[in-house]
Amino acid sequence: MTETTTGAWDEARCDGTPEDARNRRRFAVWCLAWAAAFVAATLLLDGGVVPPGAATWVVAVAPSLIGLAAIRSYVTFVRGADELVRRIQLESLAWGFGAGVLFQMGYRLLERAGAPTLDLNDGLLVMVVVWAAAQLAITRRYR
Amino acid sequence: MTNRLRVLRAERGWSQADLAGHLGVSRQTVNAIETGKYDPSLPLAFRLSAVFGLPIEAIFEPGEGPDGVVPARA
Numbered sequence: 191m192t193e194t195t196t197g198a199w200d201e202a203r204c205d206g207t208p209e210d211a212r213n214r215r216r217f218a219v220w221c222l223a224w225a226a227a228f229v230a231a232t233l234l235l236d237g238g239v240v241p242p243g244a245a246t247w248v249v250a251v252a253p254s255l256i257g258l259a260a261i262r263s264y265v266t267f268v269r270g271a272d273e274l275v276r277r278i279q280l281e282s283l284a285w286g287f288g289a290g291v292l293f294q295m296g297y298r299l300l301e302r303a304g305a306p307t308l309d310l311n312d313g314l315l316v317m318v319v320v321w322a323a324a325q326l327a328i329t330r331r332y333r
Numbered sequence: 334m335t336n337r338l339r340v341l342r343a344e345r346g347w348s349q350a351d352l353a354g355h356l357g358v359s360r361q362t363v364n365a366i367e368t369g370k371y372d373p374s375l376p377l378a379f380r381l382s383a384v385f386g387l388p389i390e391a392i393f394e395p396g397e398g399p400d401g402v403v404p405a406r407a
Contacts, residue, residue, distance in 0.1 A: 274362040332365045
């Protein structure tokens with residue numbers, strides 16, 4: 191039975207402590223920045239707007255630098271997180287990573303059996319979607 | 334592992350949020366421990382011991398854990 195309470199701690203019941211919620215938001219902002227940079231770089235490179243040479247490489251590498259900052263913010267979030275939140279993240283990552291690898295390897299066999307050929311990014315998508323879904327499911331389990 | 338967290342907290346008139354504040358964890362963590370869904374880490378068990386002023390074994394009792402693991406006895 192869940193006790194209802196009021197205040198900042200109750201508000202944060204799904205996000206861990208208020209500090210966890212702040213770190214999670216910071217991570218989300220970095221992820222959005224990375225996604226925006228990735229889309230922008232793709233459009234620039236595909237559109238032939240960037241002059242050939244060093245500029246092309248700068249545009250291609252820039253999103254990954256933002257991605258590194260996103261990884262760093264996630265590590266900061268996990269390191270400082272409430273221990274239950276850390277547990278939820280660990281289990282979610284295990285599901286996400288496992289599903290991604292399984293899909294990537296398993297689908298190679300399905301392709302040989304006649305399934306349509308998929309892009310390498312599809313395995314990464316499975317990884318991220320399962321990681322996100324597992325967070326929701328596991329958080330609910332501990333509620 | 335079973336625990337007396339709910340009883341000890343009620344004796345002091347604390348809400349889950351109050352206890353979470355004392356421990357520096359989320360209310361969700363306190364709730365998960367109370368309902369037996371989550372066994373706390375050793376550092377958190379020591380913090381609980383300090384907050385209630387009781388030895389750990391007066392708060393927790395060994396038994397089947399949330400993962401279905403029964404601790405070995407010496």
